[in-house]
Amino acid sequence: MTRPPQPPPSSPSAAPLPGSAPLSRIRVGSAPDSWGVWFPDDPRQVPWQRFLDEVAAAGYEWIELGPYGYLPTDPDRLAEETGRRGLRVSAGTVFTGLHHGPQVWERTWAQVADNAALARAVGAEHLVVIPAFWRDDRTGEVLEDRELTPAQWRDLTRLTERLGREVRDRFGLRIVVHPHADTHIDGEENVARLLDATDPDLVALCLDTGHYAYCGGDSVKLIETYGERIGYLHLKQVDPRVLAEVVARGTPFGPAVARGVMCEPPSGAPALEPVLAAARKLDVDLFAIVEQDMYPCPPDRPYPIAERTRRFLRSCGV
Secondary structure (H helix, E strand, O other), rough: OOOOOOOOOOOHOOOOOOOOOOOOEEEEEHHHHHHHHOOOOOOOEEEEEHHHHHHHHHHEEEEEEOOOOOOOOOOOHHHHHHHOOOOOEEEEEEEEEEHHHHHHHHHHHHHHHHHHHHHHHOOOOOEEEEOOEEOOOOOEEEOOOOOHHHHHHHHHHHHHHHHHHHHHHHHHEEEEOOOOEEOOOOOOHHHHHHHEEEEEEEEOOEEHHHHHOOOOHHHHHHHHHOHEEEEEEOOEEEOOOHHHHHHHHHHHHHHHOOOOOOOOOOEEEEHHHHHHHHHOOOOEHHHHHHHOOOOOOOOOHHHHHHHHHHHHHHHHOO
């Protein structure tokens, strides 16, 4: 494949389209997820060098680290590789199972500390925290009950607050909890329960518009109701037709992604223009990171989608 030319970071193409209102406090980026990357090492994933080349060429200036170990974990090398492509890092990502209680804290903290240290070393300010799956996201094997007990909710909320405090005090990062399909923090009821039970100074939300729609939530309503808790955005859409089939069949998240449940904007739901307009009204600095789950996917598929998505978001004023 011939690599597309990389535009310089100051390229005029990054400016909003004529007539669009600039959402100047929203910074758009993308992530390895949009290149079909779910694991640190997998032969079906594009090499990390290609991801960095193509995400820059598509017009993005911000990226997430993705699964720890996919990108170089040496901070100096990572800074050099991103810097020479005009890229900056917005966040790292960790998976946690804090509802299991204090006995999992040390194991959880070990992986959190590695991720947070790398993220901080390359200038990120956020750590995206994803809850553990209640069923295997590839095989569909049920790992535990879909609903948490009151005691598990207490462990989840208290330990999430502890995580927020420790990550802030030790690394200067803000945790943003990511509601996710096939986890215990998914739709409106469980997201509200988490937010109502945690300290706003310690726990913010990463609103993933696709996952929230997948689980029946309304992103605009969530922003309007809990605006002060929105600390980060993932921009994503679901294909309503595929989603209806997935829900009817009880399909696990991984096979649902392989069926195309997450689709290219602006062809799916929710409409992103109202979401961005609601976010703009918050008048705060926000990252809006594009994530189109596509694992696995052909290596030549992600770049054209990323380029078209970036053009679409410019038409929305970001």
